[in-house]
Amino acid sequence: MRLVWLALSVPIFLKVMGIGFLVTVLFGGVAFHQISVGMFHTHYQVHGETALSIASALAERIAPLLSQQQIAEVDRELTNTMNAFPDVRYIIVQAPDRQIISHGFAFPQEAPADLLINNKNLCMGCHADPKSFEVTTGLMDVPASKLKLGTGRIRAYQRREGLILEAWASVNDERQDIIRLGVGDRIIAKEITSISRSLFWSLALCVAVGLSLALILTYAIVRPVHNLLQTTNQIRDGNFQARADVFSQDEIGQLSLAFNQMAEGLESYREKVREKEAIRQSLLARIVEIQEEERKSIARELHDQLGQSLSTTLLSIEAACKELPSHADRFNDVKNGIRDMIDEVRRIAWHARPSILDDYGLDRALERYTQEISKLLPFKIDYQYVARDEAGRLPNPIEVTLYRIAQEGCTNIIRHARATQASLILLRHDHEVHLVIEDDGCGFDVPALEKGSRPPLGLLGIRERVALIGGEFTVDSSPGKGTTLRVRISLENEREGG
Ligand SMILES: Nc1ncnc2c1ncn2[C@@H]1O[C@H](COP(=O)(O)OP(=O)(O)O)[C@@H](O)[C@H]1O
Ligand SMILES: [Mg+2]
Structure with a gap:
């Protein structure tokens, strides 16, 4: 056999x-x-x-x-x-x-x-x-x-x-x-x-002539087949413009013709997919941009308008309280209620878009964020920023993206991980920036989740955001082994672009 x-x-x-x-x-x-x-x-x-x-x-x-x-x-x-x-x-x-x-x-x-x-x-x-x-x-x-x-x-x-x-x-x-x-x-x-x-x-002489004819015939058959094989390899390697040479009208010639038609179809299909992907990407970029704008404006409105109104109301009530000391207990309850409301408004505004991110940059925003979020956990999330001293601020889209990814990662730790330790590391090199979010919690089966009926929207969101700025995202997790999210974003394009 x-x-x-x-x-x-x-x-x-x-x-x-x-x-x-x-x-x-x-x-x-x-x-x-x-x-x-x-x-x-x-x-x-x-x-x-x-x-x-x-x-x-x-x-x-x-x-x-x-x-x-x-x-x-x-x-x-x-x-x-x-x-x-x-x-x-x-x-x-x-x-x-x-x-x-x-x-x-x-x-x-x-x-x-x-x-x-x-x-x-x-x-x-x-x-x-x-x-x-x-x-x-x-x-x-x-x-x-x-x-x-x-x-x-x-x-x-x-x-x-x-x-x-x-x-x-x-x-x-x-x-x-x-x-x-x-x-x-x-x-x-x-x-x-x-x-x-x-x-x-x-x-x-007959044998010699027969063999020579066999040689010519073999060459005539094998040459187009080799050519077809080479073209297939070129297409496999991503050269969709490659076409097979058509040497004759026989079956192999027709096969080459059919192959070329298929390659053309493939190329135009790939072009369409590319166009659609470009449209999808720009739409997505626009959505993210609008979302950020809205969050920014909601945060500002909440902080500046509602927060101010509540503070003014608090001042009026304090004034009224001085005029009517007999109702001091009632006024104190209302004042405490308003103070709680002010805190809540600030918290919501801060989560929607912390002004510290726009004002002081990603490092300070993440430091503050991990402090805040650690209050909801039995342990403190360890935050580290590694960079050269003179490293300035990252481009705004990268800062916002990394901040949102950190938010989603830390929220997942709180909601799903049941961890005893977690860390967030921001690593800044000259040409690229890395964000690593790690916990020692219950972990999960990544392939099973990707194949499952419910799409993991949080992780998908991270993937999309990273793709928008041309970065790479990997999830490393398995049940009982904790979870590590890694993001790598190149700064080369940003430099060339800006
Ligand atoms: N750090 C983590 N530890 C354990 N499980 C996680 C962690 N992050 C994500 N998961 C699992 O992956 C699923 C998908 O996460 P995500 O896409 O963020 O969606 P959501 O948080 O809305 O459930 C979660 O439901 C959870 O089962
Ligand atoms: Mg999530």
Whole structure:
């Protein structure tokens, strides 16, 4: 299974080339084999038949000479035949008792082994030393069926110098002499070798052309696929203008076209989303701005108008109290009530928008805020401000944003955390400012809250406000492990802008 997977994972280039190579080599090999075998059979068929017909013709010619015992004439006929057919290796005219009556030119070196080994003295007439008849070459019969020759009158055997086909023909019916005519394959083998060689080179050429075509075809397929892959990667990396090259009209070309259309759709969709996001951001910025303005004006109204009116009322009541001392107790109750109202109005005004934030900056406002809010807790929220001495005030939108985030964070500690300690740290670097709000309370499951049906509006509000001024916000919390809110705002843009 793993092997199949590995094989399938091989690049397309190798797959197509591999198939091309296998097909051409396999086809070439099989064709070469078939043609060689066919050629071999046909040649030997023809060769065997030729040997037979030479033997028969010779038999007819020497039959009368033999019956008249003209052996010298017979010898001449044999020599003539051998001269006429260079492939004939030997001719033996044999009596029924296997005695040799006459033999052809190359005898005994070319004679068949059965004759030599079993009947060493059969040719004493020509060869004085019977030992020289011994032929040491290994004799091996090639089955006639393999050569597709009819059995009986022809046989084949292999000698070191090549294949020998031996044809048998009877000379005349009464004497039952026979002719054994051996034909070598030197000429024919040479021809077969030369034909095979040219066949091999033709097939090699076919394989080379086939492979080159496979190479071109593979390149034609793989190139657009690679191009498509590159374009996909570019789009994945955010380059939505990237488009695939269209090389042809085939399926891959159409795929590239469809891909480009999809990329265009994606780009215009992204553009729309961007526009909408920009509108949403500016609306949000406007809302926050108006909200702050309103809070500011409500705080001012409460403090200046209502607070003043209540103070004036208090003064009038004090004056009235002096005029009517008998009602002092009643007046004191009213005066206390009005004083409480003044405190409440101031508290509300202060929470809506502390003037200290506008007048003295974020550090002082947060210090004051943590003091005030700690009154609602069994412990004091630890506040720290870390900055270089000469660090001036932060831009107003950043100060307001960080103040509101601190408010939401501290309110959450009071409402949800059940903490025993909490801290608020404002860290000011040259290029960025950090706000960290930390508690050791019950914590909460952040992913579960984000997936839940009720949106965490307070935390979302923080996220939106931070996004508006291009900052980063992270919540780090898990049940039982406390909560840490981190805000990071870059001051680079502010500097460039202002
Ligand atoms: N400091 C905290 N400690 C424990 N839980 C908190 C803390 N801050 C927020 N939470 C949890 O996150 C939820 C969402 O908070 P928030 O968005 O401020 O909404 P709200 O305060 O209106 O519930 C809270 O209901 C509370 O369960
Ligand atoms: Mg909240």
